[in-house]
Amino acid sequence: MKNKSLSFWLFMTPTLVALALVVFVPFVYGFIYSFSDWNGLHATEFLGLDHYVNLIQSENFLSAIWFTIKFAVVSIVLVNVIGLGLALLVTQHLKVSNLFRTVFFMPNLIGGLILGFIWQFIFVSAFDSAGRLLGWEFLQGWLADPTTGFWGLVILNAWQYSGYIMIIYIAYLEAVPKELIEAADIDGANPFQRFWKVTFPLVAPAFTISMFLTLSNAFKMYDQNLALTGGGPFKSTEMIAMDIYNTAFSENNMAFAQAKAVVFFILVAAVALTQVYYNKKREVDL
Amino acid sequence: MKQKKRNRLILTITGIFLTLLWISPFYLMFTNAFKMKSDIFTNIIGLPKEWTFENFQQAFIDLDFVNSFMNSVIVSVLSVGLLIIFSSMAGYALARNTSKLSGVIFLIFVAAMLIPFQSVMIPLVSIFGQADMLNRSGLIFMYLGFGASLSIFLYHGAMTGISKSLDEAAIIDGANRWQLFWKIIFPMLKPISVTVMILNLIWIWNDYLLPSLVLNAEEATIPLKMFFFFGQYTKQWHLALAGLAIAVIPVIIIYFFAQKHIIKGVSEGAVK
Numbered sequence: 001m002k003n004k005s006l007s008f009w010l011f012m013t014p015t016l017v018a019l020a021l022v023v024f025v026p027f028v029y030g031f032i033y034s035f036s037d038w039n040g041l042h043a044t045e046f047l048g049l050d051h052y053v054n055l056i057q058s059e060n061f062l063s064a065i066w067f068t069i070k071f072a073v074v075s076i077v078l079v080n081v082i083g084l085g086l087a088l089l090v091t092q093h094l095k096v097s098n099l100f101r102t103v104f105f106m107p108n109l110i111g112g113l114i115l116g117f118i119w120q121f122i123f124v125s126a127f128d129s130a131g132r133l134l135g136w137e138f139l140q141g142w143l144a145d146p147t148t149g150f151w152g153l154v155i156l157n158a159w160q161y162s163g164y165i166m167i168i169y170i171a172y173l174e175a176v177p178k179e180l181i182e183a184a185d186i187d188g189a190n191p192f193q194r195f196w197k198v199t200f201p202l203v204a205p206a207f208t209i210s211m212f213l214t215l216s217n218a219f220k221m222y223d224q225n226l227a228l229t230g231g232g233p234f235k236s237t238e239m240i241a242m243d244i245y246n247t248a249f250s251e252n253n254m255a256f257a258q259a260k261a262v263v264f265f266i267l268v269a270a271v272a273l274t275q276v277y278y279n280k281k282r283e284v285d286l
Numbered sequence: 287m288k289q290k291k292r293n294r295l296i297l298t299i300t301g302i303f304l305t306l307l308w309i310s311p312f313y314l315m316f317t318n319a320f321k322m323k324s325d326i327f328t329n330i331i332g333l334p335k336e337w338t339f340e341n342f343q344q345a346f347i348d349l350d351f352v353n354s355f356m357n358s359v360i361v362s363v364l365s366v367g368l369l370i371i372f373s374s375m376a377g378y379a380l381a382r383n384t385s386k387l388s389g390v391i392f393l394i395f396v397a398a399m400l401i402p403f404q405s406v407m408i409p410l411v412s413i414f415g416q417a418d419m420l421n422r423s424g425l426i427f428m429y430l431g432f433g434a435s436l437s438i439f440l441y442h443g444a445m446t447g448i449s450k451s452l453d454e455a456a457i458i459d460g461a462n463r464w465q466l467f468w469k470i471i472f473p474m475l476k477p478i479s480v481t482v483m484i485l486n487l488i489w490i491w492n493d494y495l496l497p498s499l500v501l502n503a504e505e506a507t508i509p510l511k512m513f514f515f516f517g518q519y520t521k522q523w524h525l526a527l528a529g530l531a532i533a534v535i536p537v538i539i540i541y542f543f544a545q546k547h548i549i550k551g552v553s554e555g556a557v558k
Binding site for chain 1: 294297298300301302304305308309311312314315318326327330331368372373375376378379380383388391394395398400401402403404405406407408409410411412413416427428430431432434435438462463464467488491492493494495509512513516523526527530533534537538541542545548549552553556
């Protein structure tokens with residue numbers, strides 16, 4: 001198909017137009033207006049870097065970034081460790097492996113909003129009555145303070161996303177040649193060595209993908225945040241995505257929110273690109 | 287041998303324990319949805335003392351479930367249908383055109399995946415609002431724009447497995463590009479179309495934020511309706527849980543029928 005050929009452009013037009021109007025035009029438009037006093041419809045004044053300067057001093061925004069980073073770091077570790085553990089369990093060819101896999105993945109088919117509401121019930125009501133029954137105080141009053149709000153989000157995310165990451169590890173684990181494992185076995189390697197020295201390096205590409213997915217998922221999280229804690233108490237569990245939303249649609253501060261959105265893009269893109277770069281460097285090719 | 291058997295038994299038991307742990311949130315949701323209000327307070331973990339369907343009846347009405355379900359179906363089916371049609375066309379065109387420009391366009395689609403939704407959300411709502419497109423058609427068009435990148439990427443990858451000689455043979459036989467694509471190439475892309483369908487369906491069916499910015503009350507999809515419903519029944523867990531259960535049941539039913547395809551699709555989509 002040639003460039004100039006009509007058919008090439010006919011085949012490309014629908015998606016190109018949609019991508020341009022839905023992603024690129026708003027992206028550029030938003031970037032430009034983040035330097036003005038834009039109110040969502042009109043801008044009258046060019047403000048230069050004003051919003052960006054305010055943003056560095058905005059306590060809400062900084063605490064949202066910090067909260068998101070903490071959440072992302074804990075999530076990456078937990079989700080990948082649990083996800084890999086589940087994948088190893090499911091690939092042992094047990095009679096019930098299929099059932100295990102089905103159940104571990106199930107939360108991912110249901111929207112974050114609904115999952116957040118279900119877990120709100122568990123943390124607030126079920127934890128509370130279990131705490132009363134057992135006399136364990138630490139189970140009471142969940143989601144009412146920043147710490148339990150944080151761990152609530154972490155638990156929900158680990159429960160939901162480990163099953164997703166498990167699927168990726170399974171794909172790579174199943175691609176590891178059996179002969180390699182057997183050869184190591186014959187050479188006298190114990191199961192731990194077999195995993196660490198043979199399987200692990202071959203599964204390295206799965207880490208690239210999984211860490212990237214976990215990280216970007218944690219950074220962009222909104223639905224679960226909204227449904228589980230709503231950002232409360234007093235905005236203490238608000239993540240970046242929610243802070244942007246609230247600045248724009250609750251406080252009606254469009255240009256300032258858009259400046260946050262631009263910074264958010266830079267964060268997400270930088271993290272993603274670095275991650276891919278570093279992981280690519282140490283992958284072992286099969 | 288004995289040791290091996292014992293190890294497998296330990297693994298199986300660990301697995302069963304974890305499986306029970308994993309479904310416990312659903313267990314709590316379903317059992318408590320059948321309880322009376324007072325029963326939830328005193329007996330949260332056990333089965334209902336007295337099973338009641340009243341919560342479900344009330345939640346079903348308050349969620350306007352038939353309507354919101356149909357709204358979700360309309361949006362999801364149309365969006366996913368358009369995504370399959372237009373992304374497969376673009377993936378094919380990009381794979382068969384080896385020029386520099388084609389490579390650049392492909393890179394632009396891939397780069398768009400780096401842009402998080404919140405970065406374009408505010409201007410998107412503003413622009414579509416000014417064009418009077420904050421409605422269902424606008425939403426479907428937006429899903430085409432947001433979903434195209436990954437879908438094209440997957441179709442583009444699948445095209446490498448389809449020989450160019452097929453194109454040439456069909457052209458010699460007098461077919462034009464349009465006929466060639468739909469009669470010969472598209473049917474061969476069926477496995478990847480299933481993957482594209484599943485990935486987009488999961489995402490669009492469950493999406494809350496975008497519809498909340500775009501749709502009016504009559505067009506509300508399930509997640510949107512759920513948000514208002516839940517807000518109305520804070521602390522009335524018997525009703526709230528019944529509503530959540532109603533939304534979860536259709537998804538779980540479909541999952542148990544199509545789980546092989548779904549897990550395969552997710553795996554392919556993520557690994558590529």
